[in-house]
Amino acid sequence: MHMIYSSELIKGTLKTIVLKLLADNKRMYGYEITQRVKELTMDKIQITEGALYPTLHALEEDGLVTIETEYIGKRMRKYYSLSPTGKTKTQEKVSEFADFINTMKFLLDIKTLPA
Amino acid sequence: MYCLSEQQIDYILNDISARGVKLESLQLNLLDHVCCIIEQNLEADGDFEAFYERTIKTFYKSELREIEVEAINLLTYKNYYVMKKIMIISGSISTLLLCLGIVFKFEHMAGASFFLVTGISFFSLIFLPLVFTLKAKENQNVKDKLVIGLGTLAGILFSMGILFKVMHWPLANVMAVVALVIMLILFLPIYFFSGIRNAERKINTIVSSVLIIAVCGLFLALVRSPAGTRIQQLTEYSQFVRNQQILKTEQILLAHETKGETYNQEAAVLANKINALCEELKERILMGETGQKSIDNEYENQNTLLSDDWAWKYLEDGTDGNAKLEELKATIIKYNKVATDMNNNLQSLPIKLTVLEMRDKRIPNALNDFIQIQMLVTQNGRQLASLK
Numbered sequence: 001m002h003m004i005y006s007s008e009l010i011k012g013t014l015k016t017i018v019l020k021l022l023a024d025n026k027r028m029y030g031y032e033i034t035q036r037v038k039e040l041t042m043d044k045i046q047i048t049e050g051a052l053y054p055t056l057h058a059l060e061e062d063g064l065v066t067i068e069t070e071y072i073g074k075r076m077r078k079y080y081s082l083s084p085t086g087k088t089k090t091q092e093k094v095s096e097f098a099d100f101i102n103t104m105k106f107l108l109d110i111k112t113l114p115a
Numbered sequence: 116m117y118c119l120s121e122q123q124i125d126y127i128l129n130d131i132s133a134r135g136v137k138l139e140s141l142q143l144n145l146l147d148h149v150c151c152i153i154e155q156n157l158e159a160d161g162d163f164e165a166f167y168e169r170t171i172k173t174f175y176k177s178e179l180r181e182i183e184v185e186a187i188n189l190l191t192y193k194n195y196y197v198m199k200k201i202m203i204i205s206g207s208i209s210t211l212l213l214c215l216g217i218v219f220k221f222e223h224m225a226g227a228s229f230f231l232v233t234g235i236s237f238f239s240l241i242f243l244p245l246v247f248t249l250k251a252k253e254n255q256n257v258k259d260k261l262v263i264g265l266g267t268l269a270g271i272l273f274s275m276g277i278l279f280k281v282m283h284w285p286l287a288n289v290m291a292v293v294a295l296v297i298m299l300i301l302f303l304p305i306y307f308f309s310g311i312r313n314a315e316r317k318i319n320t321i322v323s324s325v326l327i328i329a330v331c332g333l334f335l336a337l338v339r340s341p342a343g344t345r346i347q348q349l350t351e352y353s354q355f356v357r358n359q360q361i362l363k364t365e366q367i368l369l370a371h372e373t374k375g376e377t378y379n380q381e382a383a384v385l386a387n388k389i390n391a392l393c394e395e396l397k398e399r400i401l402m403g404e405t406g407q408k409s410i411d412n413e414y415e416n417q418n419t420l421l422s423d424d425w426a427w428k429y430l431e432d433g434t435d436g437n438a439k440l441e442e443l444k445a446t447i448i449k450y451n452k453v454a455t456d457m458n459n460n461l462q463s464l465p466i467k468l469t470v471l472e473m474r475d476k477r478i479p480n481a482l483n484d485f486i487q488i489q490m491l492v493t494q495n496g497r498q499l500a501s502l503k
Contacts, residue, residue, distance in 0.1 A: 030144050031151035049174040053144050054186035061190055074121045077147045078140070
């Protein structure tokens, strides 16, 4: 079954997704993040620009990510990587979400995951 | 793969900015993102402008600026929740401290003032400003913000005024009066007339206005009226004048009885010193209060009354007044020792609970303390004279 998840579903998990990607890939820029998520989920999760950048902004403000800038020709590219607090936060977020999944499974009475 | 020229990059950046994205870091992010998509997906000989227009449209629902709005919202609401949390915590802590302070105060236990000071400070300097900030954020209207600001300011001044009053610190009355003026003359009219016009808020506005007037009225009902203050001051001044007369008469009678001779030289020297110091200290207070060194039966007409201000105004630590007070205390201790050694019937002069030890004495009380010390010295003098 091929489906693209609704933006409401993605919204609450976007921070976790971004943090986890940064934990696995030293440093990434915005476009790269959207492409990697597409790749990993086989296009099932498509992060919109409108959701990604506000989230990156908030992560920066919270001190969870640090930024390095590099010039690509005339334009500037911002590379995001996890700060030490970001690393701990990622673990928290991931285990919180794992727990959430279990609770939802129970709550929605999901016996077997769709293949 | 398409290769973007510098002009095209400038074109995109200008377009992003023209679409209302003003945050520089967001502009740069979006620019890089669009450029990546174009470079990856447009053929080398493709139509740049048409492709760009199509791409940028996929970034938003109705306009590009919504990304910036969302970014700002995320930041504001995060602070909003943190502030709300601090508000609730500071509110709970301040009420808890205040309750503890009041219990301690009534039980006369140590630490009461600590709890009162921290409790009221938490309430007026952390809780109330946070309430203001959060309410101001919720209301976009400038008039609403002004009303909330004025109300908060009045609340802060009112509670700090009461704290200062309880702690006997200066400027307490000024703060309370300013708070009442702000509340009744500025806040209430704006609040009432803007709320009454709104059908939804009409009842709420009337009820709140009645409550505000009632609270201010109840507070003012507790305050002594100017006429009441005058009667109080007249009473206190006339009592002081009478006490002074009685003391003078007693001293003259004693002088007649002893005719200058003394039963005990040491006691007499100390008694004289005590009298002189008491006179000096009374003079100092009188001078400060009325501008005159001694009392006058015309006090009522001359409007030179004693206030019920704090006596320490004139006897503060480090001043000449305080030095004299300490000297008087030392002399009294010596006198009491001599007096008890000599005759058990002699009265000891009081130190405990008098102005000698208690710094928070009102002026009339302090003056009476000095007079009573002098009276006791005089009575002891007569006792000694009778022994002769």
